[in-house]
Amino acid sequence: MRRSLLLASFSIFLAVGCGASQAPEPAAPTQTGQTFADAVKLMCEVDQRAGLTAEEDPLAIGQQRTAWLADHIENPDGIEFRTLVSVKGPEEQAQMIRAKAKEIGMEKCPLADSIEATSAGGLSP
Structure with a gap:
């Protein structure tokens, strides 16, 4: 009897202990409400x-554009598009x-016009 009580207690301990050690599921990403169209407009x-x-230094303006966009584009598809664009040359x-x-x-699109006109100041990776 004492042995069965001990086994039952141990089984409960294992069941509770094993369940508690599992990592919680990650939370779903928060939607900001920014659409892909909003990101492209930005x-x-x-x-x-x-x-x-x-008229600013072409290298500096490219870096400033990139930094500003990194801070303001929140839409996942917009972030992906910005990243894909940043690895291309100015014309592309x-x-x-x-x-x-x-x-x-x-x-x-003033940004496209500016990059095309100067072949500089494009987004950087």
């Missing part, structure tokens, strides 16, 4: 929104950004 308007001018960056801007209904 990219196109980065100079205006960040207070940058295209301008084409990719302009194409996405047209897809979301924007007629003009």
